[in-house]
Amino acid sequence: xxxxIDGLQYANWSQKVFRQMRQGGLxxxxxxxxxxxxxxxxxxxxxxxxxxxxxxxxxxxKGRLAGDVREARETGxxxxxxxxxxxxxxxxxxxxxxxxxxxxxxFMQLTYNNQSLLATGCYEDDDTGLTRMxxxxxxxxxxxxxxxxxxxxxxxSTLEAIEHSTRPxxxxxxxxxxxxxxxxxxxxxxxxxxxNSGGMLGFSLYPHHLKHKSACxxxxxxxMIARTAGIMGPERLGIGSDLCQDQxxxxxxxxxxxxxxxxxxxxxxxxxxxxxxxxxxxxxxxRDIGNIQTGLRxxxxxxxxxxxxxxxNWLRFFExxxxxxxxx
Amino acid sequence: xxxxIDGLQYANWSQKVFRQMRQGGLxxxxxxxxxxxxxxxxxxxxxxxxxxxxxxxxxxxKGRLAGDVREARETGxxxxxxxxxxxxxxxxxxxxxxxxxxxxxxFMQLTYNNQSLLATGCYEDDDTGLTRMxxxxxxxxxxxxxxxxxxxxxxxSTLEAIEHSTRPxxxxxxxxxxxxxxxxxxxxxxxxxxxNSGGMLGFSLYPHHLKHKSACxxxxxxxMIARTAGIMGPERLGIGSDLCQDQxxxxxxxxxxxxxxxxxxxxxxxxxxxxxxxxxxxxxxxRDIGNIQTGLRxxxxxxxxxxxxxxxNWLRFFExxxxxxxxx
Numbered sequence: 001x002x003x004x005i006d007g008l009q010y011a012n013w014s015q016k017v018f019r020q021m022r023q024g025g026l027x028x029x030x031x032x033x034x035x036x037x038x039x040x041x042x043x044x045x046x047x048x049x050x051x052x053x054x055x056x057x058x059x060x061x062k063g064r065l066a067g068d069v070r071e072a073r074e075t076g077x078x079x080x081x082x083x084x085x086x087x088x089x090x091x092x093x094x095x096x097x098x099x100x101x102x103x104x105x106x107f108m109q110l111t112y113n114n115q116s117l118l119a120t121g122c123y124e125d126d127d128t129g130l131t132r133m134x135x136x137x138x139x140x141x142x143x144x145x146x147x148x149x150x151x152x153x154x155x156x157s158t159l160e161a162i163e164h165s166t167r168p169x170x171x172x173x174x175x176x177x178x179x180x181x182x183x184x185x186x187x188x189x190x191x192x193x194x195x196n197s198g199g200m201l202g203f204s205l206y207p208h209h210l211k212h213k214s215a216c217x218x219x220x221x222x223x224m225i226a227r228t229a230g231i232m233g234p235e236r237l238g239i240g241s242d243l244c245q246d247q248x249x250x251x252x253x254x255x256x257x258x259x260x261x262x263x264x265x266x267x268x269x270x271x272x273x274x275x276x277x278x279x280x281x282x283x284x285x286x287r288d289i290g291n292i293q294t295g296l297r298x299x300x301x302x303x304x305x306x307x308x309x310x311x312x313n314w315l316r317f318f319e320x321x322x323x324x325x326x327x328x
Numbered sequence: 329x330x331x332x333i334d335g336l337q338y339a340n341w342s343q344k345v346f347r348q349m350r351q352g353g354l355x356x357x358x359x360x361x362x363x364x365x366x367x368x369x370x371x372x373x374x375x376x377x378x379x380x381x382x383x384x385x386x387x388x389x390k391g392r393l394a395g396d397v398r399e400a401r402e403t404g405x406x407x408x409x410x411x412x413x414x415x416x417x418x419x420x421x422x423x424x425x426x427x428x429x430x431x432x433x434x435f436m437q438l439t440y441n442n443q444s445l446l447a448t449g450c451y452e453d454d455d456t457g458l459t460r461m462x463x464x465x466x467x468x469x470x471x472x473x474x475x476x477x478x479x480x481x482x483x484x485s486t487l488e489a490i491e492h493s494t495r496p497x498x499x500x501x502x503x504x505x506x507x508x509x510x511x512x513x514x515x516x517x518x519x520x521x522x523x524n525s526g527g528m529l530g531f532s533l534y535p536h537h538l539k540h541k542s543a544c545x546x547x548x549x550x551x552m553i554a555r556t557a558g559i560m561g562p563e564r565l566g567i568g569s570d571l572c573q574d575q576x577x578x579x580x581x582x583x584x585x586x587x588x589x590x591x592x593x594x595x596x597x598x599x600x601x602x603x604x605x606x607x608x609x610x611x612x613x614x615r616d617i618g619n620i621q622t623g624l625r626x627x628x629x630x631x632x633x634x635x636x637x638x639x640x641n642w643l644r645f646f647e648x649x650x651x652x653x654x655x656x
Binding site for chain 1: 368374375423427430431
């Protein structure tokens with residue numbers, strides 16, 4: 001054990017980034033491959049990943065099952081697991097859940113900030129919970145082995161997803177609202193329900209989710225994790241850095257605006273700071289992941305708890321989550 | 329050994345047909361899942377198969393590797409391997425070869441009668457061989473482990489595919505032209521080149537490919553196989569029945585016409601007989617496959633040769649063909 005797993009990244013992928021994953025000793029990374037993409041556009045993104053797997057076989061490998069994390073460790077590579085931050089890749093077709101699972105997708109958010117066909121996003125005024133299709137898709141995701149991710153969803157929708165899902169769900173990248181009251185961060189009620197159902201929280205390093213944003217200290221971040229462990233237990237926690245390394249600001253605009261509006265939506269930014277915020281100086285990219293390990297020790301976690309939060313908890317969750325389940 | 333494998337069918341799939349596969353003792357069937365479909369339409373067809381696998385787990389299972397044929401035998405089921413009779417599912421995008429292989433596609437014809445982006449079909453006046461994209465796609469199919477199938481291709485294109493492919497190819501469903509001089513049947517030159525490269529020929533039971541069509545006798549069919557064994561060797565031969573059971577005549581029209589013409593094209597039929605021809609009385613459906621085994625024995629084949637033609641040769645070919653190869 002003692003794996004290092006990042007529960008979410010959306011970098012501008014390149015040989016440089018893959019090398020930095022290796023320098024950071026990351027055994028696995030859940031990468032976002034779709035924000036607003038249609039099915040066909042998502043497949044084009046998978047094709048691009050196929051070329052990277054072919055081009056950099058010494059750095060990365062495709063991850064399908066938890067065992068691939070172990071194979072990656074043994075062969076000195078990083079296993080890449082696919083996920084979507086929006087259900088747009090399945091369009092209006094529940095059959096695409098199994099198709100995309102077959103192509104490697106292992107996580108799907110039911111919403112990305114806005115209302116979707118499945119649930120309500122965290123930026124909407126009213127949260128109507130899981131839709132009719134949403135309940136069907138959660139059951140189908142349970143059946144094929146695709147994790148429900150509610151990182152960008154609203155409170156009621158999140159609680160209903162936890163309740164309705166027969167398998168534990170994840171919030172791959174968010175922090176507790178008690179520490180930084182962002183719309184994207186989660187209430188104590190959500191954290192408790194998530195932990196009680198066996199789900200996982202990945203702590204985000206995206207500055208808008210951090211106390212004092214880019215100026216957040218490692219000590220404050222790790223003390224927040226310790227406090228969250230008091231609510232959820234240390235075994236339900238991991239890292240989901242939300243690293244958007246090397247992305248041009250046009251990408252954060254695509255993430256926020258997609259094709260759903262003709263106006264600019266600044267999301268967690270503002271007109272005066274519309275771009276990606278600078279990362280905290282103790283986590284600039286994948287090479288710095290070890291700093292968090294040090295910070296967790298300093299915050300009083302045991303070696304076993306630190307190992308769990310750095311990756312072993314995600315690995316256990318992967319083991320439970322990616323194989324097909326019993327039919328609903 | 330002693331497997332029963334059908335190298336091509338396009339039935340109107342149903343529980344009835346799957347039960348008849350079991351009654352015929354078929355361990356594996358290569359099924360056509362696309363004639364003129366786009367990528368998205370092909371995915372819809374895969375989704376329909378996913379529902380059948382889910383609905384009839386006691387009768388059929390998805391085939392991905394040769395070992396699945398053995399698992400099917402051990403569990404009393406038929407392994408279903410996907411193929412396309414046209415390259416339309418990859419559209420103009422070579423990256424879709426790997427995507428569709430990941431979704432289970434194991435055979436793809438480079439053409440269906442007409443000129444395609446890849447090669448020339450057997451109904452065109454002029455045969456220009458493999459196109460620029462055709463050569464690239466053959467190399468990509470070799471890389472990922474998808475079999476090049478030239479059943480509906482013209483002579484020069486077929487010879488060039490055999491030559492250009494670094495892995496053995498297949499003609500899954502056709503007969504020798506020496507026996508029945510149909511445009512779809514193959515010359516001695518093609519049969520020799522196919523055998524010399526380690527490829528496979530599946531004998532068709534579609535009446536337009538048979539001597540005396542629907543009135544063809546089992547004896548004539550098996551004597552033709554014996555004569556072909558003299559050219560190709562018995563280990564390069566299998567069955568590819570081209571069974572189109574329970575299909576309405578609208579389907580043979582779709583096969584011939586697709587969306588490429590506003591006129592009716594009768595293909596191998598005629599204005600007076602535009603529909604599916606009746607099958608010979610000794611092979612009406614999957615339950616009759618054993619008759620061919622008997623006929624082959626009567627034609628003088630040894631037990632081992634009969635077992636090879638009935639399925640063991642296809643199984644050996646599956647073993648060689650479906651796993652990724654060395655990069656070109």
